[in-house]
Amino acid sequence: MKPFTSHTGRALPLDRADVDTDQIIPAEHLKRIERTGFGPFLFAEWRTDPSFVLNDPRFEGASILLAGANFGSGSSREHAVWALEDAGFRAVIAPSFADIFRNNCGKIGLLAVELPAASVQRLMDLAHGDPNSELTVDLEALRVSWSAGEEPFTIDTYTRWRLIEGLDDIGLTLRREADIARHEAKRPTRLPSVTG
Amino acid sequence: MSGPARTLAEKVWERHVVYRAEGEPDLLYVDLHLVHEVTSPQAFDGLRMAGRGVRRPDLTVATMDHNVPTGPGVVDPVSVKQMEALARNCAEFGIELFPTGHLGQGIVHVIGPQMGLTQPGLFIACGDSHTSTHGAFGALAIGIGTSEVEHVLATQTLPQSKPGSMAVTVEGELPEGVSAKDVILGIIARIGTGGGVGKIIEYRGSAIRGLSMEGRMTVCNMSIEAGARAGMVAPDDTTFAWLERRPHAPKGAEWEDALDDWRTLPTDDGAAFDDDVVLDATKLRPHVSWGTNPGQTVTIDDVVPEPTNDAAERALAYMALTPGMPIREIRPDTIFIGSCTNSRITDLREAANILRGRKVAAGLRAMVVPGSMLVKQQAEEEGIDLVFKEAGFEWRDAGCSMCLGMNPDKLEPGERSASTSNRNFEGRQGRGGRTHLVSPAVAAATAVAGHFATPQDLAGGAGDARSKRRGERTSSP
Numbered sequence: 246m247k248p249f250t251s252h253t254g255r256a257l258p259l260d261r262a263d264v265d266t267d268q269i270i271p272a273e274h275l276k277r278i279e280r281t282g283f284g285p286f287l288f289a290e291w292r293t294d295p296s297f298v299l300n301d302p303r304f305e306g307a308s309i310l311l312a313g314a315n316f317g318s319g320s321s322r323e324h325a326v327w328a329l330e331d332a333g334f335r336a337v338i339a340p341s342f343a344d345i346f347r348n349n350c351g352k353i354g355l356l357a358v359e360l361p362a363a364s365v366q367r368l369m370d371l372a373h374g375d376p377n378s379e380l381t382v383d384l385e386a387l388r389v390s391w392s393a394g395e396e397p398f399t400i401d402t403y404t405r406w407r408l409i410e411g412l413d414d415i416g417l418t419l420r421r422e423a424d425i426a427r428h429e430a431k432r433p434t435r436l437p438s439v440t441g
Numbered sequence: 442m443s444g445p446a447r448t449l450a451e452k453v454w455e456r457h458v459v460y461r462a463e464g465e466p467d468l469l470y471v472d473l474h475l476v477h478e479v480t481s482p483q484a485f486d487g488l489r490m491a492g493r494g495v496r497r498p499d500l501t502v503a504t505m506d507h508n509v510p511t512g513p514g515v516v517d518p519v520s521v522k523q524m525e526a527l528a529r530n531c532a533e534f535g536i537e538l539f540p541t542g543h544l545g546q547g548i549v550h551v552i553g554p555q556m557g558l559t560q561p562g563l564f565i566a567c568g569d570s571h572t573s574t575h576g577a578f579g580a581l582a583i584g585i586g587t588s589e590v591e592h593v594l595a596t597q598t599l600p601q602s603k604p605g606s607m608a609v610t611v612e613g614e615l616p617e618g619v620s621a622k623d624v625i626l627g628i629i630a631r632i633g634t635g636g637g638v639g640k641i642i643e644y645r646g647s648a649i650r651g652l653s654m655e656g657r658m659t660v661c662n663m664s665i666e667a668g669a670r671a672g673m674v675a676p677d678d679t680t681f682a683w684l685e686r687r688p689h690a691p692k693g694a695e696w697e698d699a700l701d702d703w704r705t706l707p708t709d710d711g712a713a714f715d716d717d718v719v720l721d722a723t724k725l726r727p728h729v730s731w732g733t734n735p736g737q738t739v740t741i742d743d744v745v746p747e748p749t750n751d752a753a754e755r756a757l758a759y760m761a762l763t764p765g766m767p768i769r770e771i772r773p774d775t776i777f778i779g780s781c782t783n784s785r786i787t788d789l790r791e792a793a794n795i796l797r798g799r800k801v802a803a804g805l806r807a808m809v810v811p812g813s814m815l816v817k818q819q820a821e822e823e824g825i826d827l828v829f830k831e832a833g834f835e836w837r838d839a840g841c842s843m844c845l846g847m848n849p850d851k852l853e854p855g856e857r858s859a860s861t862s863n864r865n866f867e868g869r870q871g872r873g874g875r876t877h878l879v880s881p882a883v884a885a886a887t888a889v890a891g892h893f894a895t896p897q898d899l900a901g902g903a904g905d906a907r908s909k910r911r912g913e914r915t916s917s918p
Contacts (some may be wrong), residue, residue: 262752263634263734267866272847276508276519278482278526290868315635318668318734319864320845321570322480323586344604344638344670345570345584352588401602403465414588415491418596421468424460425598428470433702435695436472437558439502439537 247354248411251383252335254308255376258369259298262313266346269317269325283324284331303376311369312339314362317346323353330355336382338389340365351404352414358382358389358398384409446709448606449675450641453581453706457564459598466600472563474593475549476503476536478527479847480568484591485530496597498535502558503527506548508848509541511810511837520848534594547813547839550574550781554658555813557687561676561703566593571781571863572671573664577657578684579676579706581641584665604670605640608714611648613722618895620791621656622783622861622880624648624720625663626728626738632718634736637669640715643708644674648722654683655787662782663863666735675707727895729768730865730878732756737865741768741883741893759867760875761855769893773859773877775852776807776888777870778834780844783861783881784812789820792885793828795896801833802891808835808850810842832888846871859887 274286291297298304310329316339317325326349329337336356350357360368371378371391381390384405389396407414418425447455460468474497481503488494495501505527508520524541531538539545539552546552550571553559561579565572568590575582585599593599609628629636642664649657657674664672674680681700684690691699726740733756739746747764748754757764762771778784778792789811801807809829811817817839820826826836843850844862852858852874861884862869865876879887886894 261755265734265864265866267845267864267869271868271872272507272845273872275479275847276517276523278486278523280483280486290872315638315668318634319570319665319866321568321584321586323483323588326586341635341638343635343668345586345665349586349588352586403602414600415493415592415595418468418592418598418600421460421598424468425470425596428459429597432470432472433698435691435699436563437560437689437691438499439473439558439689440499441689 246352246411246413249335249354249356249384249408251381251385252308252356253379253381254335255304255306255378256309256311256368256372256380257298257304257307258372259310259312260369263315263318264312265319266317266322266325267319270322270328275322275324280327281331283328284333287328287332306333308333308335309380309382310334310337311365311372312337314340316342318343321345323349326350326353326355338365338368338382351408354408354411356382356384356408358400360389360396360398364396446712448708448712448714449579449643449673449706450581450606450671453562453564453579454603456562466602468598469564469601471566471593471597471599472500473553473558473565474501475553475565475567475572476501476590477507477549477569478505478523479507480587481530481590482523482526483587484594485534487591488534488594493595495534495536495594500597501536501594502553503531503536504539504546504549504552505541507841507845509840510849511840511842512835512849514849517849544814544818547815548781548784548841550662551784551812551816554578555687555815557684557690560684560690560699561680562706566599570665571662573669574658574662574781576661576664576671576673577654578680579673579703581671581673583671605715607637607640607642607669607716607718609642609644609718609720610646611644611720611722612646613648614651615648615722615725618727618882618897619725620880620882621652621659623725623728624722625660626730626735626878627720627725629663629667629735630728630738631720632667634666634734635668637664637667640669642667642669642672643714644672649674650677653787654679655785658785659782663735666863676703727880727883729883729893730876731760731762731768733759733865733867735863735865735878738878739768741895743768771877772892773857773887774806775856775858776801776805776884777810777843777858777860777862778808778881778884779810779812779842780862781812781841782863784810784816786816786819788861788881789816789825790823792881793825795882795885795899796832796834796889797828799832799889799899801888805888805891807833807888808837808843810837810850811839813839834888843870845869846874859884859893
């Protein structure tokens with residue numbers, strides 16, 4: 246996983262709540278068996294509308310997505326996170342996230358930052374007012390900052406540590422081999438086995 | 442009893458902790474890992490790249506469901522590639538696979554319970570958000586992303602932060618014509634699509650106890666539509682009777698041993714939940730979604746509501762609906778009975794009972810897609826397929842079908858459905874498609890009436906049926 250310490254970039258304001266993963270990447274684009282190449286299909290349906298914010302050339306190259314509450318709801322498809330990453334996004338800032346989406350972000354190093362709704366709205370206004378204004382999302386300092394201000398955020402300490410170090414979860418878990426083996430030895434024999 | 446009072450979820454969680462340390466998520470052991478073709482190829486690739494194997498192929502089972510065709514016709518070559526990748530991966534890593542053409546094939550959340558692999562007290566994971574379905578048995582079952590699928594394949598464990606808890610208690614007897622689907626739609630309409638975020642919901646109360654296992658699966662299935670991490674129902678005699686003698690259920694002395702254990706799982710008296718929500722079952726009515734998320738739902742007796750925010754305005758525009766329009770006046774183009782929410786034998790029986798001797802309204806497309814090939818076989822043994830076919834329904838093979846637009850079963854742009862599935866998101870059933878979520882009973886009655894209707898509407902002529910009921914808003918189709 247790519248380490249995440251701090252990122253500075255321009256923001257794209259997507260002022261909608263309950264953005265589900267079917268919108269982030271529609272099901273018909275989930276058929277690739279590779280891990281890459283999903284970026285062109287990010288918000289594929291909404292992009293057919295020329296007035297959709299992602300089509301606005303003023304926001305081209307933005308790397309921080311600002312969105313409404315409950316972002317990433319619905320399907321567990323990690324393809325949604327891959328599409329955002331592939332399209333150049335390093336962080337999403339929203340008032341709240343769906344659980345599975347937030348988990349998926351943490352696995353690949355896309356930072357999901359929760360800020361109060363009023364703060365997200367202020368950042369959206371800032372981006373609309375000046376699409377060239379930059380935001381800095383600093384995971385070490387736990388702070389989002391911009392030219393005229395800053396706002397602290399919180400994230401669970403374990404995810405923060407993994408993201409800053411860029412650590413692979415599987416590698417971390419394999420250090421617990423003895424614990425896993427001990428648990429397996431204790432499992433009752435009546436528990437179901439697919440082959441048994 | 443000794444120790445503090447604990448919830449069902451806490452008890453199941455605690456027995457799966459492999460490793461626990463301050464400031465870290467718990468490492469939990471996965472008893473059963475369900476795999477399908479869409480969220481697994483990149484996980485298997487990850488294993489190969491790291492030179493890792495599958496730790497417990499014997500606790501892993503795979504099927505093809507999301508993009509399989511359920512009827513005749515040409516299969517898109519990209520879908521074929523994804524199904525072939527799953528077959529190759531399962532062969533390489535020694536995982537049992539139920540591919541298309543196999544009697545064991547079906548929707549991943551239908552075949553697990555059907556085989557008796559889904560049991561009380563287990564921790565179950567699958568790269569699909571509707572894994573919450575398995576919570577109906579008193580298992581803790583969560584949907585995961587592909588990185589986590591790879592993690593489970595490699596280690597048979599998952600690091601998980603402990604979620605909060607929510608009790609949703611539904612008390613009283615459900616009125617006639619109100620089903621498990623209406624219970625869960627009513628719950629989501631009440632707590633909202635984000636109401637369960639970060640929590641495990643335990644469904645409780647006499648109305649939940651009174652549901653069949655299939656009904657409980659329908660309720661738990663849509664926990665994710667309320668944002669919840671999982672949904673659970675305490676196991677009881679209904680659970681045990683359903684499970685007994687299924688192929689993978691414990692046998693003989695082990696069955697008795699299992700029963701003793703499972704009876705210790707229900708939430709202790711006095712255990713506290715972070716949130717408590719109570720619904721009166723006797724006040725529930727059949728529900729129909731009007732918008733583009735499952736929280737945008739009203740009863741069939743209501744009208745399309747006035748929008749109260751931008752999201753609702755956008756939803757109304759997408760759905761091409763006008764506020765004030767009676768729900769019963771909305772006319773779908775397609776009826777879909779199927780999906781991991783409502784494709785089990787009891788769902789099909791319920792719909793068939795309404796359709797027997799009746800015809801699908803002129804101009805409507807109607808299809809029924811059993812949740813598994815075994816459900817299909819059972820329905821055919823009961824003659825249910827003939828009822829559907831005589832009524833004018835297409836009778837398909839098992840798969841996710843029109844629940845999500847990634848196989849040949851799709852809505853056309855602008856087409857409107859009455860669907861027993863779980864998501865009415867924009868484009869969910871096909872680009873530009875408009876989805877209304879309903880129960881199998883409402884789907885069947887709507888197929889006959891040509892507009893949203895309940896079975897009671899059909900019985901004595903629409904007007905008569907409604908005027909006989911007390912205390913309801915009137916609306917004329």
